[in-house]
Amino acid sequence: MTDLTLLSFFFFAFQLIAGEAFFNFVLMFHLTPQDPPSDIFSNCLVFTYTKELHDYRNSGFVWEPGGFGCFLIITLTLNLFINKFTFDRSSIILTIGTITTVSTTAYLALLILLLMVYRYKHRKINLGVVLMIPVLVLIMVKTPLIGEKIVSLYNSDMENLENIDHLSSYYDNIDMQMRLNRFASITYIYDLFKYKLILGVSNMYDELMNRVYNVNISNGIMDFMAKYGLVGFLYLMSCYAKFCKRNVKYNECTVYCILVMIVLGFGSPILTTPIVLMFLFLPYYKLPEPIYLLVKRPVLLNSEFSSAN
Known part of the structure; x- marks a missing residue:
């Protein structure tokens, strides 16, 4: 991920400088099939550029x-776990990469992550920090990128749901899926599945989702719950x-980890990707020591594997 992020900086710089010309360059190496073809989206496997929508944002791969x-x-x-919450070269690169995405979801998660780093290193309650929390919340609410964007997104979502029949006909005519943003996705999935959200519908998901409208869901939590239910979400x-607690030690920091994942899941359908589903298994893999010690002392891990074999 660090190498791919560095590579994205290289392409992102050309994206900002060249714009349309860079889009055409990436389109020459387009490796992912599109049906129907798009005149604004281009991907060369290691970098994506969506013209007009994300002219000044880094999509990476x-x-x-x-x-x-x-x-x-x-x-x-995970890198902070490895380094005992010390920012190394990789952490700095990943943080800068997060900033270049200009993503409200990523920014909120990054703020929570930075708070967790502070609380991990400073266990005593600091009155100044406590007083700063409401100030930070107020700043977030008043910041156009976060507060105004969330309100605008909510209002737009509700308006789109009210006109869903008209929008659905439009997208059907151009042979595209109708994209529902975060709040619209919540309402749509709840109205469609209702009590089925408790256990999910598993393999019936695609059939039921597109029975009335051909939609694209952007809320990862509701998407996951529709497939695997509230029970599956709570288990995940x-x-x-459990995995986080082994590496942060403190219950408070574990709560921050959960909040980070909830924020990420709310903003993007990532909960069904391998990078998240791996946490179903990692807590039950009996590591002899926390992850940061294994990375610092790989000989110990190799010797234990040798003795086990």
Whole structure:
């Protein structure tokens, strides 16, 4: 991820400088099939550029900047575990990469992550920090990138749902899926599945989702719950929490880890990707020591494997 982020800086610089010309260059090496073809999206496997929508945002190798920011935050979290919450070269690169995504979701998660780093290193309650929390919340609410964007997104989502029949006809005519943003995705999935969200519908998901409208869901939590239910979501979060607790030691920091994953899942459909689903298994892999000690002393791990074999 660090290498891919460095590579994205190189392409992102050309994206900012060249714009349309860079889009055409990336399109020459387009490796992912599109049906129907898009005149604004181009991907060369290691970098994605969506013209007009994300002219000044870094998508990296992912489908959009928000998704790239989610992968960066998860990787940054794991890297902080390895380095006992010390920012090394990789952490700095991943943080800068997160900033270049200009993603509200990634920014909120990064703020929570930075708070966790502070609390991990400073266990005593600092009155100044406590007083700063409401100030930071107020700044976030008043910042156009976060507060105004969330309000605008909510209002737009509700308006789109009210006109969903008209929008659906439009997207059907141009042979495209109708994209539902975060809040619209919550309402749409809840109205469609209702009590089925408790256990999920598994393999019936695609058939039921597109029975009435051909939509594209952007809220990862509701997407996951529709497939695997609230039960599946809680189990995933419990496994993730177990893994995190082994590396952060403090319950408070574990809560921050969970909040980070919830924020990421709310903003992007990443919960069904391998980088998240691996947490179903990691807590049950009996590591002899926390992850940061294994990385610092790989000989210990090799010797234990040798003795086990």
